[in-house]
Amino acid sequence: MNSPTLSEPRLRPQEQEFIDRLIVKYHGSPGMLLSLLEEIQESQPNKYLPMEVLEYLASRIDVPRAQIYSVATFYSLFNLKPQGEHTVCICRGTACHTRGSRSLLERLKLQLGFKEEDEEGSADKLSATTPDRRFTLRTVACFGQCALAPVVEVDHAILSHVNERTLEREIETLRKGSRKA
Numbered sequence: 001m002n003s004p005t006l007s008e009p010r011l012r013p014q015e016q017e018f019i020d021r022l023i024v025k026y027h028g029s030p031g032m033l034l035s036l037l038e039e040i041q042e043s044q045p046n047k048y049l050p051m052e053v054l055e056y057l058a059s060r061i062d063v064p065r066a067q068i069y070s071v072a073t074f075y076s077l078f079n080l081k082p083q084g085e086h087t088v089c090i091c092r093g094t095a096c097h098t099r100g101s102r103s104l105l106e107r108l109k110l111q112l113g114f115k116e117e118d119e120e121g122s123a124d125k126l127s128a129t130t131p132d133r134r135f136t137l138r139t140v141a142c143f144g145q146c147a148l149a150p151v152v153e154v155d156h157a158i159l160s161h162v163n164e165r166t167l168e169r170e171i172e173t174l175r176k177g178s179r180k181a
């Protein structure tokens, strides 16, 4: 572990302790950085990795800041922006596209009230969160479940052979607050 420096970003002491404990927990284990990032992200209220957290981590482990950042940006699992309470991920791979995933996406954007300026990336690599932070909408290249196309993931649960109606109902259920376990 490196010693803290004067330029070290300030996190709340509890956050620092939490990260320090994780560093001890994963020290020397294969995939240490991924495990650290995953657990830190999970602990954040909006399920993302704030820049000051990445900087603190870099100051405490022997991994260059640039490498931490490139891992955090490479894996779609990690978020660098605050996420919504619910995440809906639509597959834009070929099998799902052929079976109507673009219409699902367009319909969902309408249902959630997204405007173009809310969206980041293209339709095939989209990430957008509603202003009230209730929903994050994303697209992926393929879930590897092409036989189930079109596939949508809602709060980590895979839904298969989705149509506009079932997706709309799913979103309404979440909107009304009946969260999945």
Ligand code: FES
Binding pocket: 091, 092, 093, 094, 095, 096, 097, 141, 142, 143, 144, 145, 146, 147, 149, 150, 151
């Ligand atoms: S193309 Fe959608 S799961 Fe593969």
